[in-house]
Amino acid sequence: MTGTITLTMIKPDAVSKNHIGGILKMINDAGFRIKAMKYTQLSKEQAGQFYAVHQDKGFYNDLVEFMSSGPIVAAILEKENAIADFRKLIGATNPANAEPGTVRASYAESVQRNAVHGSDSDENAVIESDFFFSKVERF
Ligand code: UDP
Ligand code: MG
Secondary structure: OOOEEEEEEEOHHHHHOOOHHHHHHHHHHOOOEEEEEEEEOOOHHHHHHHOHHHOOOOOHHHHHHHHOOOOEEEEEEEEOOHHHHHHHHHOOOOHHHOOOOOHHHHHOOOOOOOOEEEOOOHHHHHHHHHHHOOHHHOO
């Protein structure tokens, strides 16, 4: 059983507050398998490309600034029903609306500085995974 994949990032706010370990524990406890992982920092160009789907939104420029402001952890996670189950684990985009016990309820500061990314579809999980990882970086 190989399951399906989702792409996550532990965002600069959570990394700077030493929440990498806490978030990875929640991910492992929820049954996700780590298929690939790296610690890196996005350039503004890379952050802009990753979030290009949001380029017409009012929050885009601030989002690109924030996402390139410090290191992140990027990972491909594998599980049955990975997209929906991971979105459930992380909670709503705005932590004020996130269910108690979710990653964002536990660690997010604001709608922008919301601790983690999770892919929104199987198609985007593939695109986002290819953005960060080559074939030989996946196990
Ligand atoms: N974001 C923001 N302001 C908003 C909505 C979103 O700064 O009003 C940021 C936030 O960091 C969010 C990211 O843009 O995680 C992508 O937005 P999306 O709607 O795709 O939310 P997600 O899929 O991450 O829950
Ligand atoms: Mg999204």
